[in-house]
Amino acid sequence: ELAALNEPLDQLRMAELRRLGRDYGLTSMDLTDESNRAALLESLYLEDKDWSRLQPLFDGGVPHQVLNARKHTEESLIIAGAGAFGAVTIATNMAGRGVDIKLGGELNEALLSKVNRVLAKYSQEDPYNMTMPERLEAVKNLQVDLEEEEEQTALDTFVRYMEDMAKVRELGGLHVIGSERHEARRIDNQLRGRAGRQGDPGSSRFYLSLEDDLMRMFGGEQLESMLSRFKIDENMPIEMNMINKLVEQAQTRVEGSNFDVRKHLLEYDDVLNTQRKRIYQERDKIFTKEDLHDDVSEMLQTELRNRVETGLTDTEGPWKLLAFLEEIQPSINTNFGNYPSFTFQTVMDKLADADSAETLKNSILKLAKQTVEVENEHIQAGAVELFDHQEQNLKTQIASSEDTLDAYLESLDPEEKHDYQSELSAILGSTVKLGPKEIQTLQEDPRSLKKPLTEILHSSLTLNVARRLLMTLERRFGEKWSLKPADLANLPFSELRAQLSEQISSSLSRRTERLFGENPEVARDLDSNQGLLEEALEDDDALLKLLQLTTQGKHIGFDERTHKREMRTHSRLNYVFVIADEIGRQSAEVLSNRILEHLHNAEQKLAEIFGAHEWSQLLLNELKLSGLPEKTRSALNAELGDSVWQKVVDQSIPDIEDELAERIQNVMGNQTQNRIYRDLLLRTITESWVEYLTKMEALRVSISMESYAQRDPLVQYKRQASTMFSDLLSEVRQGVISYMFRYRPVKPAEAEGETTQNKANASISKKKKRKRH
DSSP states (O other): OOGGGSSOGGGOOHHHHHHHHHHTTOSSSOTTSHHHHHHHHHHTTOOGGGHHHHHHHHHHOOOOEEEOGGGTTSHHHHHHGGGSTTOOEEESOOTTOSSOOOTTOOOOHHHHHHHHHHHHHHOSSOGGGOOHHHHHHHHHTOOSOOSOHHHHHHHHHHHHHHHHHHHHHHHTSEEEEESSOOSSHHHHHHHHTTSSGGGOOEEEEEOOOTTSHHHHHTTHHHHHHHHHHHTOOTTSOOOOHHHHHHHHHHHHHHHHHHHHHHHHHHHHHHHHHHHHHHHHHHHHHHHHOSOOHHHHHHHHHHHHHHHHHHHTTSTTHHHHHHHHHHHHSOOEEETTEEEOOHHHHHHHHHTTTOOSHHHHHHHHHHHHHHHHHHHHHHHHHHHHHHHHHHHHHHHHHHHHHHHHHHHHHHHOOTTSOOOHHHHHHHHHTSOOOOOHHHHHHHHHOGGGGHHHHHHHHHHHHHHHHHHHHHHHHHHHHTOOOSOOHHHHHTSOHHHHHHHHHHHHHHHHHHHHHHHHSSSOHHHHHHHTTHHHHHHHTTBHHHHHHHHHHHHEEEEEEEETTTTEEEEEEEEOOOTHHHHHHHHTTSOHHHHHHHHHHHHHHHHHHHHHHHHHHHHHHHHHHTOOGGGSOHHHHHHHHHHHOHHHHHHHTTSOGGGSOHHHHHHHHHHHHHHHHHHHHHHHHHHHHHHHHHHHHHHHHHHHHHGGGGGGGTOOHHHHHHHHHHHHHHHHHHHHHHHHHHHTTTOOOOOOOOGGGHHHHHHHHHHHHHHHOOBOO
């Protein structure tokens, strides 16, 4: 019946208030009317003497303090004053607050000190050893005229405080009202414990609604049925042990549920913490370890052996393995040195027996022709697989579309309006034009048009396949063929396949003729580089350059943007095809050792290049070894020894002996490479770890769904987390080895240093030139 009052003051409706007043015997809303005052006191079970306390409620509400998280600076003062006479404190949560609530409120320490000084001045007793009641008695018995007004004010305030304390005790002390029961019994007990502390009087009363979350989820229906069975008035306080036990049982169940949540949360966190420790240990090692070459080499060895074992078990494995090697370690071409990729190195090994320029030329032509023949076979085999795949897709699409067409023709109702052209065009995938005769036939006998519609369907789907195949093959060969998709669409797929296969063979033949025919491109390019052929007999760098020359061709193209002719470079052959056939016949152990040896040599070559670059910078800028970073100086000191290091540290760079300069360059190169490895490892681990944490959070959110499949979510979380962490480590390895061979020295930006740079390069080239074996 008080529901009308559960609104903000500015939203209370006067009509509802008048109706409520009539129910309680009020004749009007005027509280100055004696009859209204008597009816109101009777309804509230109060006496006439209580009107003075009730009047402020109607005039301006109940004075109170609100304690919440926004008043944390005033928290202690609000709690300390909560025990004052007539004080009302509304708090979101009073449990666990760190200030005692004293009956009568908190007495100011300064005031108490002043009272003690007055008693010490005018009384014969020691006030500092008195209890509060004894101090009050001493103040009342004080029969002297005080010298200062402040002293009298302090004593009067102290007396009022003690009288208020006595009133609070007489009225029953602190009364705690709980608006609901907490999920944890401990919180309720702490709240009750606010009243009746240290022997003070006090009481508490909790109000419970069956619509509270606690009762709604745990035990509400059982308690509601019990109250209905016993016909208990909702306004009557319930103090039955049975109901109290039901509430405590609900709280116990919530506490158990929360405990399980916290326990499982810790178990989930333990999984991630173990992985976090592993990652942080690796990062700490990267920060503190001086030389990281062994760690990177171990990653490289682990990843390569896995790749080789997988690659040799698949027919396409050797091609994929060589593509992977070309990606992580392409050929190195710098001013300070060159080093071939694994594919080029294997080709160079095949040409090692050539003893003359003519022999080398013929060997290269033979190997290049063999490469093109193997590549042609690979292209034709790939075309067969492409045709088979497209034919199967076409059959599936035709069968599905025919079923859709049959269902459409069967469902046509002559009495309904249809946009036959649009509907059939959507089903057939092609624009359909229908005349009045065809539309009439669809209305009268739609099945009679199935055959012509099916032919349109076949032609439309075949046209899409022909267009897709023709576009793919023309892009692959870089040619514009004379075949038209519309002409191929009307052919059976076997004839379409035959025509495309014939065109592929023709394109491959033209390519072979262009490269090795009467006016062969490859031989012509080799003849025009006779000097490089002669040099390649002795120098591996020249041979690498010669082989790279055979793989690239040039042709005149037309720039659609500028409308000008331009010289373009294209790939005319790839030695991967002939090398893949060779490595596919080797054992995993032999091939792994061979690849690892090549990559370790590439790593050493890069270190030499970095060292040569650092040396050239010293020459270019006319610096000395004393200007190097501290770690590099320490490494040089350890490598050369104290006596040699002290000799060369302040020596001019051009004056250092060649043999000693080579040792210095090796140390500087290793130091530069080590810095690169450290940055690469840290960046790769950090990026992968951040992404991994996001994936793990998504897994933890979704793993609860495993319970629907009768599987323990925690067990599944641990299993999937283990798999994901293994993938993370593999991802880190791949990220490191994908970039470790791609770093190159930065070219100097100063043009005026060109002469000095050329001298430095010449000096380095003289000392570092690789001879063929």
